[in-house]
Amino acid sequence: MSDRNVKELEGEKISKLLYKYFMPAFAGVIINSLYNIVDRIFIGQGVGSLALSGLSAIFPIMVIIMAFGMLIGVGAGVRVSFNLGKKDFNRAEKVLGNAFVLMIVVAFFITLIGFLIKHPLLTFFGVNEETYGYANDYLNIILGGTIFQVVGYSLNNLIRSEGSAKVAMFSMVIAAGLNLILDPIFIFWLDMGVKGAAYATVISQIVLCFWVISHFRSNRAVIRLHSKNFTVQKDIVWYIVTIGFSPFAMQLASSLVFGTFNVQLVKYGGDIAVGAMGIILSIAMLMVMTIIAINMAAQPIISFNYGGKDYRRVKETLVIGLIAATVVSIVGFMAGELFPRSIIKLFNTNDAELLEIGVRGLRIFLLALPLVGFQIITGNYFQSTGKAGLAALISLLRQVIVLLPILLFLPKFYGLDGVWFAGPIADTISAFVTSFFLLREMRKLNAQISVYN
Template identity: 55%
Template sequence: MDRAVKNIKEMEEMGIRRLLWKYFLPAFTGVLVNALYNIVDRIFIGRGVDALALSGLSAVFPLMLIIFAFAMLVAIGANVRISINMGKRDYKRAEWVLGNAVTLGIIISILLTLFGYIYRYPLLKIFGEGEGAMPYALEYFEYILFANIFANIGFILNNACRAEGNPKTAMYSLFISAGTNTVLDPIFIFGFGMGVKGAAIATIISQFVLCIWVVAHFYSKRSTLKLHFSNLRLNSHIIYNIITIGFAPFSMQMAASAVQAVLNTQLIRYGGELAVGAMGIINSVGQLLVMSIIAINMASQPIIGFNFGAEQYKRVKETLLICIYAATFISFGGFALTQLLPGEIVRIFNTNNPELFELGRKGLRIFTLFFPVVGFQIIIGSYYQSIGKAGIAAFLSLLRQVIILIPILYLLPRFYHLDGVWFANPISDLLAGAISSIFLIKALKKLNKA
């Protein structure tokens, strides 16, 4: 446990800024590389197939969010529990959490694959797919479903690498996987002329590579924790602890899927299938904008979880404040970029359809109007998740993406049509930011008293 002793000493003694930077750089690189999965697929398909193919992928996106939500349910829940147990120096319990997370991930992945394949057509219709883009969506989704188990186990174990104190290993894993996808996409789409199917096969191969890589890590000398066969046996208490903590990010991803479904149906109703394609571009840009904030969350979770478990509340508060300042700075930068260069951003994804270009340019600018207040909302939700307050974390996650946004999505378009769809997001950002600030104040007061 020499490596574990070193990691614990760093958590207890290293300066928070330096510690966050150590965890942030691999997390940021990993998130950036991971985001390339969907974004690279959309760029190559938007340029190499046609606009309807891009719309088809946009309809698959909410279903992929649902699949990813279940991966996050297990991965983030296990991540927090591993960090807290390591803070308490209970390494056996941490390894038991790791094993249970793998088993739970396998079971959920198999069930999702079976359900998704059986109901693939009605699911795509529910999530706003039009008949013109349906063949593209079905082809892509059918292939992606069968890579589900590799993607989920890879994601779960990659998060566990960070929780055990090996953020660089997690970064290298995603580099290898997303790099494989980026190289194979143009080969299959253009070289072999496989179109959408080629993009899906490239993704399957890259996710299989990730899964094998991280499984091998937990059997190697590099890992702090080990993956033991005996720990694969499910324990009801551990599963409960994983799910209660993982429910917040799970609900956030499910909410994102529900919102995307509502968005797609409203976009088709008021703007047609090309508006759904424009939304796909906006989603890709949104992923890039928030990835730095997500990386801050990923860097802070093991630090906050460990120090909260060790009752080092001053270090918890310092971590929280630094993360809020950084996230707010990043949010302002993203806002400035999308307001000043919306057309240049949209051209990256599509250059041959003027109507799609104009829809994407206008939509992107409106969607990010209040992006400056998004950063600290994400951080405060992650903070409550990291300290084991699953209920509050779930509420804050649902607030912006469901509780406020969905009613507005149904209300505004009745009066303002497509503009109403675009404006729903910034209004939700502003209202959710005001409510989240109340929870931030409460969190700081409690940390000051501790």
């Protein structure tokens, strides 16, 4: 690892270092979020509300693909930071090599299984006769590009974990910028509809994939991708998967919940309600991704210093992250509550029913957003310090354990409003449980600081 990166992570003022890492991470994730958002805007405006509903219905499947990317990318990223903190560069490069092989193998099986179970999967996630053609056309192309998505996303996370935050940001700018250019060309000028949106996304992912591979083969990289490290070692695979399991489980759980949302929305609000949920999730994603950027900035700092037993810097990073995430959550909540109509109109200006359902759904769904930020930061802290079980529990608590029963139960009495209210109720309940684990961890950190610092 370069002396500059080591000195930064060991001695740079935490607030300054977080800001330095946050800005490129923020730019990267926001631009990356535009993949799905821009697709929805162009499809909603150029193809129609049913096409928008079809695309929204397959969102859970795309989340599943992303889950496997996070399993390897996040797990390997934390382990790389740990080893760099311990100055074990050889071990860090072995993690990188094994992770790269895992990405390719996992992507191959996702593609194969995805095509085999595509029809029942679409049916399960609420796609019906009216929206099936749109969803099927988009999914066929996305599945074909799975390997590029998994490798590109996972390796870019490793670039960030080695301390090269600006390079990781630039990678996402290239991919998302290309997607923004190709979307209107394929959807409107070439009149390819949803297929055009899918091709634009896959081409962008191909460019990202080869760009990040070239980084790890160049002298710019802190750790290098060497073929000698491609021999898979069971201990390293386990080393990666144990940490990566938490975000993996969270993403899989999210897919299950999104699928359940789709089924309930079709049942109590029809296809238009599914389209409205797609818009709401796009807006929520922008807000949550800002908090994810704080996580990305904090992860290498926490993991590096935790590995080096500098618990004072670990605690300071955690506290600043908690404060920043809460501020972002409150600002996002206010924007959603004050300007819901303008937000929904970005995606479709012609369907009055979509506008009416979307405005009410957005206002209700974001009610507990101020309580979400600190939960995401707390989960990331446990993940970054190797406490995979607690990280998974906090993630699953909000995403599944509390939310799913409410989502199945509440609409029976309150109809479509019951679907919208399920999210904020679950967020509120899980916030109390997360607070317990956070306060307990703070006490442990204080004890470790008194011993080591």
